[in-house]
Amino acid sequence: MFLSKIFNRTKAPTSFSSYVSPISTSGEVVTVENSTNLGIVYACINVKASAIAKLPLQVFVKTKDGRTRDHAHRISYLLETRPNPHMSPYMFKFVMMVHRETYGAAFIRMKFNRKGLVESLHLMYPSSVSIIEDIEGKVFYVETMNDNTQQVYSEDEVIFIPAFTTDGYNIKSPITVARETIGIIRSQEKFLGSYYQNGTLARGVIKVPTTLNKEAKEKVREEFQKMNAGMQNASKVAVLDEGFDYQNITIPLGDSEFIASQNFSLRQICRIYGIPPHMVGDLERSTFNNIEQMSMDFVLNTLQPICVSIEEEMDYKIFNKQEQQKGYYVKFNLTSALRADSKSRAEYMQLMIRNGLLTTNEGRKLEDLEPIKDGDRLLISQDLTHLDNLENLQSSKGGE
Incomplete structure (x- = not known):
């Protein structure tokens, strides 16, 4: 090749x-x-x-x-x-x-x-x-x-x-x-x-009172299947001749x-x-x-x-x-x-916007919403500040 x-x-x-x-x-x-x-x-x-x-x-x-x-x-x-x-x-x-x-x-x-x-x-x-x-x-x-x-x-x-x-x-x-x-x-x-x-x-076994040859066995099996098998016979009652006995051997x-x-x-x-x-x-x-x-x-x-x-x-x-x-x-x-459920998404979005990680319009975009005026500015809560600013504030208070 x-x-x-x-x-x-x-x-x-x-x-x-x-x-x-x-x-x-x-x-x-x-x-x-x-x-x-x-x-x-x-x-x-x-x-x-x-x-x-x-x-x-x-x-x-x-x-x-x-x-x-x-x-x-x-x-x-x-x-x-x-x-x-x-x-x-x-x-x-x-x-x-x-x-x-x-x-x-x-x-x-x-x-x-x-x-x-x-x-x-x-x-x-x-x-x-x-x-x-x-x-x-x-x-x-x-x-x-x-x-x-x-x-x-x-x-x-x-x-x-x-x-x-x-x-x-x-x-x-x-x-x-x-x-x-x-x-x-x-x-x-x-x-x-x-x-x-x-x-x-x-699947099961049919017991008969006498010994049958091969052809007779096939005939009994064929007739039994014809009268009792198939969905058209699903709700019908099976009738056996005298001496015949049917035993189920299949797991239900x-x-x-x-x-x-x-x-x-x-x-x-x-x-x-x-x-x-x-x-x-x-x-x-x-x-x-x-x-x-x-x-x-x-x-x-x-x-x-x-x-x-x-x-x-x-x-x-x-x-x-x-x-x-x-x-x-x-x-x-x-x-x-x-995306989680609506409650979890709302809590997540509130944290991201309030902490200045997302703008309002960025959050709206994630929810497939149209942008709004002045929505591209980062927002932050007034009670948040840098750690060094807090230290300076404490120092200034101590000097008063």
Whole structure:
């Protein structure tokens, strides 16, 4: 193969099947495609992807006084208006996160203009991308197209956002980690489907008073299924001939161990994805107080690390050297995600404005309110002063 003569080894094929056998110990085949058809997996990925997608990703530049937001920068247009002709910023970030949470990594190809500046951002489908190291130790991204041709991109052309990696390149998909749990849930759902398909007729044994040959046994089983199985017979009374006896040998669905097993499997998926159970509709152990705390933990311990990893990768690759030297960087705005209830926000805003940390208009902006006249001046309570002023005041009183 042509590429094998150029490159030394493959560091990270992103196909799910390349990591581990897709067959779980429960016998279920687990793939990215059928895993996202599972309600709890779909819900966890949707919650996480939506949470990142709704956060504004903005461009800033460092100044002597701190920083200022650059609305006119070309990267600001890509991140806040249109990353490419086919996607809105929300959709771009959402699909990026879906790739990260299913295949274990997101790959963003940067398209450059003639001046060498980034003019658009395009998502690469993870299963078609391999990370390759050449004989000189340089890293390249090889994308297999629909016509089986291959495009090779340098490390500077692709923004790489892994979910979990052991060395910076070899990635592990959350689906891989959750494979056994997903297999169990799929088996449980098939069991339930079969249960209701049979009209809640459980698996059992029919005892007959005489010995039957193979054909007679099949006939009895067939007739019994025909008269008692299926939803159309769910509420009907079964009538057995004299001498026949039916014994149920299936664990009832109301059994506490079966229900506990289902709940454990669902919560295990939530743990793997870092999603508080109440965010996917599991309110069994939730209270008003701990829901607020868990929601805050979700932002700080699940979303913020993802934001930092995206910011750092973009800062290094999306700006050229001159822009990096000038202090350009991107930053997710987590203010909306960290908002507490209205009472807590009001108390926080009062403290920030009364202590001169925010102007009235800055506080109104955080609440999406229009600015007011004279609202750009800092306010401070009259009972506050510098410590040295207080010492001078005490000294002057002592000298009187």
